[in-house]
Amino acid sequence: MKYEPEKHELIDYLYGNVRDEEKKKIEAYLQHHPEVKQELEEMKNVRSVLGKFDDREVLVPDLLQKNPSQTTSAKSLMTPFMIRLVSIAAAIVLVLMIGYLTGFQMRYEQKQLTISFGNTPATPVPDQQAITQAEMQALINEALSKNKQPVLSADSIKGEIRSWLGGIEEARHKAFSKKVDQMIKEQKQALNNYALQLETKSAETLDEYFQNASINQRAYMEGVLVDFTKYMDEQRLQDRQFYLNNLVDLKYAADVQQQETEQILTSIMNRVNSLPEENETQNF
Amino acid sequence: MYAETLLDIAMQHADSMIQQAINGDQVAQSKLVNLWFKRIYNYNLKFLSDHDMAMEVSQKTFICLYEKISTLKKVTSFKSWLYRVATNYCREELRKGHTFNKYFTNDEDESNKKAASGTYYNPSQMIEHKELGQLLQRALMTLKPEQREVLIMKEYEGLKFVEIAEILNESENTVKSRLYYGLTHIRKYFATNNISKETLQL
Numbered sequence: 128m129k130y131e132p133e134k135h136e137l138i139d140y141l142y143g144n145v146r147d148e149e150k151k152k153i154e155a156y157l158q159h160h161p162e163v164k165q166e167l168e169e170m171k172n173v174r175s176v177l178g179k180f181d182d183r184e185v186l187v188p189d190l191l192q193k194n195p196s197q198t199t200s201a202k203s204l205m206t207p208f209m210i211r212l213v214s215i216a217a218a219i220v221l222v223l224m225i226g227y228l229t230g231f232q233m234r235y236e237q238k239q240l241t242i243s244f245g246n247t248p249a250t251p252v253p254d255q256q257a258i259t260q261a262e263m264q265a266l267i268n269e270a271l272s273k274n275k276q277p278v279l280s281a282d283s284i285k286g287e288i289r290s291w292l293g294g295i296e297e298a299r300h301k302a303f304s305k306k307v308d309q310m311i312k313e314q315k316q317a318l319n320n321y322a323l324q325l326e327t328k329s330a331e332t333l334d335e336y337f338q339n340a341s342i343n344q345r346a347y348m349e350g351v352l353v354d355f356t357k358y359m360d361e362q363r364l365q366d367r368q369f370y371l372n373n374l375v376d377l378k379y380a381a382d383v384q385q386q387e388t389e390q391i392l393t394s395i396m397n398r399v400n401s402l403p404e405e406n407e408t409q410n411f
Numbered sequence: 412m413y414a415e416t417l418l419d420i421a422m423q424h425a426d427s428m429i430q431q432a433i434n435g436d437q438v439a440q441s442k443l444v445n446l447w448f449k450r451i452y453n454y455n456l457k458f459l460s461d462h463d464m465a466m467e468v469s470q471k472t473f474i475c476l477y478e479k480i481s482t483l484k485k486v487t488s489f490k491s492w493l494y495r496v497a498t499n500y501c502r503e504e505l506r507k508g509h510t511f512n513k514y515f516t517n518d519e520d521e522s523n524k525k526a527a528s529g530t531y532y533n534p535s536q537m538i539e540h541k542e543l544g545q546l547l548q549r550a551l552m553t554l555k556p557e558q559r560e561v562l563i564m565k566e567y568e569g570l571k572f573v574e575i576a577e578i579l580n581e582s583e584n585t586v587k588s589r590l591y592y593g594l595t596h597i598r599k600y601f602a603t604n605n606i607s608k609e610t611l612q613l
Contacts, residue, residue, distance in 0.1 A: 135587030144572075170594045173601060177566050180547040182453045188466070191444050191473050 132156055141167055422446050429486045440480060444473050450568065451497050457563045458501045458556075460548050468500045491577045494570070498560055498578060505556055550600050558593035561586055 132140070132153050139145045140153045157164040225231075234241045425446060431439035451472055456465035475496050483492055551559055557579075564570045564578070576583045601607065 133584070133588075134591040135584040138587040138591050166595070166598070169598045169602075172607065173594055173598050174566060176601065176606070177547060177550075177562075177597070179543055180457070180567065181544065182449065182567075183456060183544075185449055185452045185466075187445050187448045188470060191448070191470060191477075192441060 130156055137163075137167065141170060422450070426486045429483075429489045432480050433483050433486070435481055440477055443480075444476065447493060448473065451493065454494070454563060454568055455497055455501055457548065457551055457567060458498075458559060459504060460552050464504055468497065468504060471500050472497045490570075491574055494564065494568070494574075494578045501560070502556065546606065550597050550606075553600050554593050554596055558589050558596065561589045562593040562597075565590055 130152055136145070136149065136153065140150065145153065157167070230243075230245045232241075232243045234243075425443065428439045428442055428446075432443050448469060452465055452469045455468045455472075456462065459465050459468065472493065476493065480489075483489060551563070554562065560579070561575060564575045565572070570578070572583045572586055575586045579586065
């Protein structure tokens with residue numbers, strides 16, 4: 128049977144994916160079929176030409192740089208024109224906000240342009256009437272007359288100041304010492320009162336303690352006496368019961384003995400009574 | 412050909428990050444998105460040949476990652492699962508009947524309009540590298556969707572046959588057969604348009 132390689136075998140041969148045995152078979156076939164060999168050669172050339180088809184460089188779209196399912200829309204509305212428009216609108220809004228917050232005002236009145244912030248601009252203060260020359264002279268004369276009074280000497284002034292300060296100091300010292308004495312007195316009084324209070328309180332506490340103690344003791348003694356009395360009563364009852372029981376037993380025993388004695392006596396008497404009859408019968 | 416970069420190596424060894432993502436760690440999930448987005452986008456772009464559609468499908472894929480990764484049972488299934496999700500979304504776009512011609516973004520479109528006609532190429536003319544992308548994309552778009560997805564996964568995503576079979580829920584032999592027919596079709600397309608290593612000055 129003539130060997131004819133399949134198309135996939137020829138491809139394997141073309142790509143060098145055949146084992147040695149198959150390769151020999153195919154080469155032997157190609158030796159006898161030059162047209163097939165020519166085809167394979169041309170395919171090799173085709174592959175060589177195709178290999179010159181270079182890849183194109185491309186950038187990954189921004190859409191795919193992160194998970195598109197997390198973006199709200201695959202197509203962004205923010206084109207450069209929109210961005211510019213939004214920026215201008217934001218700037219206008221900002222300026223209006225600043226103007227509103229600062230109370231910006233601009234007016235044109237009486238051929239004057241007034242720009243202000245905050246409250247309305249105050250009206251200018253009307254000029255006051257100037258002091259007349261005569262009034263000015265009178266003021267000067269008054270000041271000079273005051274200045275013409277005799278000036279005390281420096282020493283006398285010093286002396287006066289010293290005496291004045293001394294007086295002040297003495298008065299202050301007196302007041303201070305008085306105050307201190309009073310404070311000491313008050314403190315002593317307070318301490319005495321406190322000591323008295325302590326004394327009375329402690330006496331009261333002791334009385335209370337002793338009273339409580341005696342009450343407790345009395346209650347305790349009463350309790351003890353009551354318990355003892357109960358105990359004695361119980362003991363008496365028990366003893367009486369004991370004696371009663373013994374007496375009962377004794378009586379019972381006595382009764383029993385008496386009965387037995389009676390029985391014995393009765394049996395003896397019966398026996399005694401029956402003895403002569405027996406003797407009489409035996410004789411017959 | 413699939414070239415292994417540091418990023419690719421990092422993607423191969425992200426098991427702990429995948430496990431954390433499965434457990435609900437959103438930082439890990441975000442890191443996975445950053446690691447895999449470019450790969451999945453380029454897969455979708457080659458399949459759909461439309462930048463906007465590829466971006467949309469990629470976003471849908473990773474939104475699904477955020478929502479459904481916690482249901483993944485094995486860390487090793489992550490790669491297959493991710494490609495399966497992307498493939499399903501791509502097929503869904505095809506079923507909607509969109510015409511996908513916008514391989515380049517608006518900025519690039521003007522400069523590449525003259526390359527779109529296909530009759531521009533002269534066998535003696537050297538094709539510039541910047542037109543190569545669109546040329547290969549047109550080649551891929553001539554394939555049936557099931558052949559295209561296998562070819563892209565094998566040639567550009569570096570997936571193994573067993574992984575592709577798991578993603579598409581097909582047998583390995585079926586996957587290899589589709590790849591064979593896909594490569595054959597591309598080979599004929601190149602031959603028709605006189606495209607070779609020599610004309611591409613590779």
